[in-house]
Amino acid sequence: MYTKDKTKEEILAFINNWGGETFAKTLEIQFTDIDLENETLTATMPVLPRIHQPFGIMHGGASCVLAETMGSSLSNIFIDGEKYYGVGTNINTNHLRSKKDGLVTAVARFIRKGRSMHVSEIEIRDEKDQLVSHTTMTNTIINR
Template structure:
């Protein structure tokens, strides 16, 4: 993927975040290639659970957002769309503040199903969350 296409995709994804949960959680797409998609999310009181640590649901939102968008940028949306059908998330380490970075990569990229893994890491590279996600790829109009 050339730099022009990379910049175009990141701009489109960040623009599409407007008025969504992604905007509410301040998710920002930062890097993309043919094989991965990366985004950041700040960790602060807005995404804490009552104990003052990153809420597992917020991690799941970041992971599902990345997995869905990785599929989206790898299909012809005039013909098919990805629809999330399964997510399995393991919360491995607590995070109180700072920024987490999620990276989605494909485990399987088929014609009718995509399976991705998403790793969410802190600023030191510690693994905070590991998620796998399945998207069915369905014809437009069948959703």
């Protein structure tokens, strides 16, 4: 998706319905904001028992899925999707705080946005704005 000449609302509607039935939809990830000037993307995900690990807290894999969804979406929003697409090539997540229920909010931003590689940072926070996890992700931008 290329954001030039698209409104914030058009972009959010597109990415919230991107690809039909996806892992993001299974986890109820909802994109809530995009800042086109600062190139950031925000989404929420409910913390429900189905994404818990056996100890009753959010599975680290769920945090990674949210983070990768954010990093990949951020890259693909800010490139010409008719010519290129961004694919994840590395992800590193530090789980900093456990979460049993409620809602987490993820914000993705670029650390580096080059022609052939994007590196993004994704912070996942709870309702008290406490950092739950921190991720860095690399996407390679390849020709279609």
